[in-house]
Amino acid sequence: MTNKKRIVIKIGSSSLTSLHGEISRRKLKRIVEEVVELKEEGHEVLLVSSGAVAAGYRKLGCIERPTALTEKQAAASIGQGLLMEAYSEYFLSHGYVASQILITRSDFSDEKRYMNARNTLKILLDRGIVPIVNENDTVTIDRLKFGDNDTLSAKVAGLVDAEQLIILSDIDGLYDSDPRGNPEARLLSNVQEITQEIEDSAGEPGSDVGTGGMKSKIDAFKMTMASGIPAFLGKSGVRGLIKDAVDGTAKGTYFNPSADNGSLDHRKQWIAFNSGPEGIVTVNEKAKSAIVENSGELHAQHVLNVSGKFKNGAVVRLKDLDGEEIGLGIINYSSDQLSRLQNTDFQIDEDELAVVDSEGLVCRLDLPIPASV
Incomplete structure (x- = not known):
């Protein structure tokens, strides 16, 4: 393929869980099938996947998803293996091998470890493996966390020289105002610059103000655009969305850095975003x-x-x-x-x-x- 891409796909917990907050094997299986379709077309695919806590909290004896840090970390230690087991099973059924990469913010802030992670991922992708990256929740304390997998996915996209980042969310793109409160809100299908108006509409982290908790995603897209990496935001659960996002035909928001944005090389990416x-x-x-x-x-x-x-x-x-x-x-x-x-x-x-x-x-x-x- 002359148009083969290296693609990073961020999969949030809501894209993998049932209404009860547990891992939905049906949803996970469908995501794997869509990734396999990309692999069959010759693309290289890397997943940044949440879901460890959701996969493990019932095995820990919790009726509901825990809120205490120690319980969440304990649930993650159980769930990470179960999540990878499910991914591995489904990928192997299609003839593909999945690998696990657990990472922390300090792995990115140390330049040698940053380059080691880059080299490891490069070998895995070159060999046709599907790397599955997640934050190492079992040992990471709050002040050293990435904060969310939106941020992690943008950093990973820069790390591996991705040609596209796809973020699956519970909202079908970026709007000019909050669609939950404004039925006239307009979907922005193409963004070439993160303006102050867009940042203001996104609200603050963890707030109910803004376009569906968009702040962390906007920060992630600022990183990809500075690095010259096109990105896409769309609603998870829509059949065929991932393939359509790669083809440029999906409903959602495409973040396409303009020529004026420039492109930070690896050294400057590390300085700017990770050091x-x-x-x-x-x-x-x-x-x-x-x-x-x-x-x-x-x-x-x-x-x-x-x-x-x-x-x-x-x-x-x-x-x-x-x-x-x-x-x-x-x-x-x-x-x-x-x-x-x-x-x-x-x-x-x-x-x-x-x-x-x-x-x-x-x-x-x-x-x-x-x-x-």
């Missing part, structure tokens, strides 16, 4: 202009303040005098060294300071990056 900046370097206007123009030069006399403790090689936030974020960079000096050198004539050359430039994330997405990302 976890360790400090803040405030610079003057002259340095700001040079950084935005991507000259890569930063003289010590242009550094006005250093906040936080960091080692050389750390990722830092670069801000101007007004506190506006200019970009993120890997800096070649520790906070102590930078403070000592602040009044000397030195510069950090292009190899020593990697800044997310104006053609990538800085101007296009209005840094700072959303906290949920």
Whole structure:
């Protein structure tokens, strides 16, 4: 196939569970069948799947889905194996092997582990395996969680150089207002830019305001668009939706990055979305202009303040005098060294300071990056 794609599909719990909150083998079987159809056409497919807690909480002795963190983690430890057993059974019935990848935010924030995960997934995809990724819920504490699998799926799409991200949801796309309260709400079938109006309509995480809890999905699509990856949002349970989404004919919202969006390479994706900046370097206007123009030069006399403790090689936030974020960079000096050198004539050359430039994330997405990302 000349149009073969590498596709990441995010499957939420609602796409896999029954009305009682348990895993629906009927739903899971249908998703596998749709993925197999893509595989038969020559596409490479990677799943980011929720459902571990739903698969395990009854075996834990809970009548209802638990809310306490320890019980959810215990349920996930039971359910992850059961979920993978079901996936493996259905994929093997069609002649395909599924693999399990459990991951945490710290795996992405450490560059070596990030690249190891990338290499592992590349081998699996090259061998025709269907990797199934989920957050390692059994050991992850709240402050180190991705927050949701929308975010995880966008990060994974960037990690594997996906050519499309498909997010299955309980809503059939992005609307210009909340369709639950406005019968006149209009489905946006094609989005090329995440505007402030779209962000405002999405509401806050966990709120009832906005287009059906859309905030985390918008943050995910901001990442894919910055990385040059087309994405789709549609309603799960619609037969043939996944295939139609790949073909460009499904009902839903397509997020297609325009040429103006640029495309962050792997190094800049890691800096922007996964690194976890360790400090803040405030610079003057002259340095700001040079950084935005991507000259890569930063003289010590242009550094006005250093906040936080960091080692050389750390990722830092670069801000101007007004506190506006200019970009993120890997800096070649520790906070102590930078403070000592602040009044000397030195510069950090292009190899020593990697800044997310104006053609990538800085101007296009209005840094700072959303906290949920």
